[in-house]
Amino acid sequence: MSAPTSTPVPRTTRLRARLCDDSGMSTVEYAIGTLAAAAFAAVLYAVVTGDSIVTALTGLVQRALQVAF
Numbered sequence: 001m002s003a004p005t006s007t008p009v010p011r012t013t014r015l016r017a018r019l020c021d022d023s024g025m026s027t028v029e030y031a032i033g034t035l036a037a038a039a040f041a042a043v044l045y046a047v048v049t050g051d052s053i054v055t056a057l058t059g060l061v062q063r064a065l066q067v068a069f
Contacts, residue, residue: 047053
């Protein structure tokens with residue numbers, strides 16, 4: 001009994017299969033999303049810790065505590 005012979009796959013077919021394979025795309029998307037979230041957090045931190053925001057929030061809390069019920 002002889003072993004079954006397989007038909008050789010053309011080089012272009014193998015190359016096309018490798019170029020169209022997107023199995024790693026989810027990892028790249030997670031990495032980009034993580035970088036975007038970190039950048040947004042840094043900008044938000046810079047804005048919230050700025051003097052004008054701290055002063056505005058302090059004034060808002062003080063006014064809220066002085067309201068008569």
